[in-house]
Amino acid sequence: MEEEREHEEERRGMVDILRGQGVSERVLEAMMQVKRHLFVPPHLSDQAYTDYPLPIGEGQTISAPHMVAMMCDYLALKKGEKVLEIGAGSGYHAAVIAELIGEKGHVYSVERIMWLVKYSRENLKRAGYTQVTVTSGDGTLGLPEHAPYDKISVTCAAPDVPPPLLEQLKVDGKMIIPIGRYMQELYLVNKRNGIERERKCDVLFVPLVGRYGFR
Numbered sequence: 001m002e003e004e005r006e007h008e009e010e011r012r013g014m015v016d017i018l019r020g021q022g023v024s025e026r027v028l029e030a031m032m033q034v035k036r037h038l039f040v041p042p043h044l045s046d047q048a049y050t051d052y053p054l055p056i057g058e059g060q061t062i063s064a065p066h067m068v069a070m071m072c073d074y075l076a077l078k079k080g081e082k083v084l085e086i087g088a089g090s091g092y093h094a095a096v097i098a099e100l101i102g103e104k105g106h107v108y109s110v111e112r113i114m115w116l117v118k119y120s121r122e123n124l125k126r127a128g129y130t131q132v133t134v135t136s137g138d139g140t141l142g143l144p145e146h147a148p149y150d151k152i153s154v155t156c157a158a159p160d161v162p163p164p165l166l167e168q169l170k171v172d173g174k175m176i177i178p179i180g181r182y183m184q185e186l187y188l189v190n191k192r193n194g195i196e197r198e199r200k201c202d203v204l205f206v207p208l209v210g211r212y213g214f215r
């Protein structure tokens, strides 16, 4: 109980810092709800509310809170939306998206490392998120069985936008995706009559590995 209260205070501190960086109130509210300490390895739970990426095993990382916040803001997530995430990892980012799309929305997340499929499912269950489904597979192929998606969030760096993801995005949908191997940039892709890409900022992510990713 005492520990939960401490975590809540730390979470408030994290949210206050993000507010100072211009994150929207909606996203801050969502991040105030998600217990990030349930998504990091137990020996790192005292660092759960610092603004850093943390190792989650298998050479992968949970993204820094400001990166999750920024990506959610760029996607302008709304209640009831259907979202595809590539790279479930710890499940944290999916949980923040789930808060934003509400109970009527759904997050489908694809993860290629089986151990992390199980890890993210357990974390999400423990934290109480029932509207997130984690599937094992190569996310560069998307998840055609539930397409089209309102929004797509790619949480690892791709060589370019994988064509199946573009196909599975609704017209007027948005995708956020880091592109590049060493020098990576975050892009917001809008699917209108054509495809518009807006470069947002420099970032650092683990690589997207797969058919339309890095080999």
Ligand code: SAH
Pocket: 060, 061, 062, 063, 086, 087, 088, 089, 090, 091, 092, 093, 094, 110, 111, 112, 113, 116, 137, 138, 139, 140, 155, 156, 206, 207, 208, 209, 210, 211, 213
């Ligand atoms: N969203 C995660 C961050 C995960 S890091 C979180 O909140 O914790 C990126 C993840 O992408 C890693 O777990 C990695 O295994 C996964 N990944 C890399 N290539 C992938 C692919 N082709 N398909 C699905 N997942 C992939």
